[in-house]
Amino acid sequence: MQQFSAATTLNKKPLFNFNIGSGTGVKLDDKTFEEWRKYIYELCGIYFQDNKKYLLESRLQKRITYLKLDSFEKYLQYVKFNPRRNEELKYLYEVITINETFFFRNQPQLDALVSSVIPDIMSSPYKVNKNKIRIWSAASSSGEEAYSIAMTLKEMVKPKYPHLSFEIVGTDISRAVIGTAQNGVYREYSIRNCPAFYLKKYFKKEGSNFHLSPEIKNMVNFKFLNLYDQPGMRAMAGFDVIYCANVLIYFDMKSKIQVISNLYNSLNRSGYLFIGYSETLHGISKAFKLVSFPKTIGYKKE
Numbered sequence: 001m002q003q004f005s006a007a008t009t010l011n012k013k014p015l016f017n018f019n020i021g022s023g024t025g026v027k028l029d030d031k032t033f034e035e036w037r038k039y040i041y042e043l044c045g046i047y048f049q050d051n052k053k054y055l056l057e058s059r060l061q062k063r064i065t066y067l068k069l070d071s072f073e074k075y076l077q078y079v080k081f082n083p084r085r086n087e088e089l090k091y092l093y094e095v096i097t098i099n100e101t102f103f104f105r106n107q108p109q110l111d112a113l114v115s116s117v118i119p120d121i122m123s124s125p126y127k128v129n130k131n132k133i134r135i136w137s138a139a140s141s142s143g144e145e146a147y148s149i150a151m152t153l154k155e156m157v158k159p160k161y162p163h164l165s166f167e168i169v170g171t172d173i174s175r176a177v178i179g180t181a182q183n184g185v186y187r188e189y190s191i192r193n194c195p196a197f198y199l200k201k202y203f204k205k206e207g208s209n210f211h212l213s214p215e216i217k218n219m220v221n222f223k224f225l226n227l228y229d230q231p232g233m234r235a236m237a238g239f240d241v242i243y244c245a246n247v248l249i250y251f252d253m254k255s256k257i258q259v260i261s262n263l264y265n266s267l268n269r270s271g272y273l274f275i276g277y278s279e280t281l282h283g284i285s286k287a288f289k290l291v292s293f294p295k296t297i298g299y300k301k302e
C-alpha cells in the first residue's frame, strides 16, 4: 500500500490523505480517460499524454474516494454539473497540478536579471515609467521563485538604482500553493538551494520550518490565475519581465502557443520572458528575440 497525500508543500492542507493500493479503487478505462483528458485540457491547457494515464487515474482516484463516488464517469458528471462546480474545480486543480519548486532554482536567470536585463530595460527608449520595474512570476507555485526574485532585487539591484521601486506578482491555478506562498513558511526541502547569505538574512528558523521575513513577503502579491483563461490573461498587462518556468511542459503545442502569445502581449516593449531550463520557444513563437546570457537564455520583446 502506498501513502498518498495531496499536500506536497507546507500549509497545503491535505484534502485527502488515505491509502490507495494497486488492487483497490475504481479503474479509469480508455474511453473515460479520453473524456477526462479533453475536459481538463479545455479547462486549463494541461494535456495528459497516454503514458500519464496512470498518474491521472491515481490523482482523480483520491478525490473519488473522498467524495464516496464509485466511478470516474460519475466524478466527471459531478465536476461538470455540480451547482458548486467552482468549489470542486479548486480540488481538481489541486490534484492535477505538479507544484515542485524551490528557492534559487535558476540562479543564472537571476544573474542575467541583475547584470543585463534590468540595465537593458532601464536604458530602453520604450521604457515609459523609469521609476518602477514590474515582474510577474507566472505559475509561481508556492512562491519560491517570486521570493528569490524579490531578495535578488533588494540586494543586487536596489543599491544600483535607489530610486527604483519593484512590483512583483505571483500567480498560480492552485489555491493551496498560493496559500503557502502567502504564508511564507517553508520546509528545508524548499531552501536547499538558497545561498547562505539570503538564508541567514531573510529567514528565521522555528523548529523545522523557515519563516521568510516580512520585508520580502511584502514585496510580492500572489493571486489565482489560470494561464489558459483568456480574459484573465488580457488583464495582466505592462510587465517588464515575466518568468514562466516549468509549466509549459504540461501543455500541448496549441496551449503553449496560446499562453506564450498572451505572455508576449503582457510584456512591455523591450521586456523579457524567461522559461524553464528544459523548455524552449522553438516552434511556439517567432515573436521574441533570443538573447544569450552566461549559462542561460532569455526572450526579448523588441
Ligand SMILES: C[S@@+](CC[C@H](N)C(=O)[O-])C[C@H]1O[C@@H](n2cnc3c(N)ncnc32)[C@H](O)[C@@H]1O
Binding pocket: 044, 045, 046, 097, 098, 099, 100, 101, 102, 105, 138, 139, 140, 141, 142, 145, 171, 172, 173, 174, 177, 225, 226, 227, 228, 244, 245, 246, 247, 250, 276
Ligand atoms: C512545477 S511548478 C513551477 C513553479 C515555478 N515556476 C518554478 O519553476 O519553480 C508548475 C506550476 O504551474 C501551475 N499551473 C499548471 N497549470 C496552470 C495553469 N493553466 N495556469 C496557472 N498555473 C498553472 C501549477 O499549479 C504549478 O504550481
